[in-house]
Amino acid sequence: TPVIMLTALDQDIDKLMGLRIGADDYVVKPFNPAEVVARAQAVLRRSMAAARQTEPRVLRADPFEIDLEQHEAAVLVGKQRHALSLTLTEFKLLAQLARAPRRVFTRAELLAACLPEGDTLERTVDSHISKLRKKLEERGVEGIPAGVRGVGYKLWSGE
Structure with a gap:
């Protein structure tokens, strides 16, 4: 501290x-x-x-593998590894959530960690999370990131 x-x-x-x-x-x-x-x-x-x-160079939070230095993210579906084509903000959000997969991050925390450069509204996080979720669904990964009503988001739903 x-x-x-x-x-x-x-x-x-x-x-x-x-x-x-x-x-x-x-x-x-x-x-x-x-x-x-x-x-x-x-x-x-x-x-x-x-x-x-x-911090480790590569974050691993099943089913994700996130290389922080190369700015590459991949998802393992079955036994296949699929590269994810993410925007910088989507990549930052996924990496932040993967650092503590079961922790619920508030929108303000995600905003500060992933979009610190502007006067962005907290609801902008919702838009980026939605786009990230769609890209993951296209690869067969459902329900990630999980929303926690009235609070924010976490990587895993814990179910």
Whole structure:
């Protein structure tokens, strides 16, 4: 968990001690709120980059195999492997759901993880999920991703 210390202690020894005991950043009062936001975003960027480095290159969540570096996804139906032709957003959604197949992701979580660059509405996720579902149905995979009414989506229905 990233830690930013906000404190009135402004001596060098205080700053050094805070950073030595594990803080990722140290901000002294009085502070500019915009600066704190920028520092928080920088710390989160660094921690997300570190998390991505420890992530496996290929995600496997039956019946899917998702190569994160090559941006390729495949589905195993019977004993046949079928490549999936997905848009970047569909690929990101499938990968995010495959990271925790039984977890229910809210639309807001999926939006933040897969479409962070714009002012996209949460219902846009529904549209992308629908298109992803149609492509999977064409390959013989039914009911994936599963919708959880009033909450969001998960990869498997758990049935």
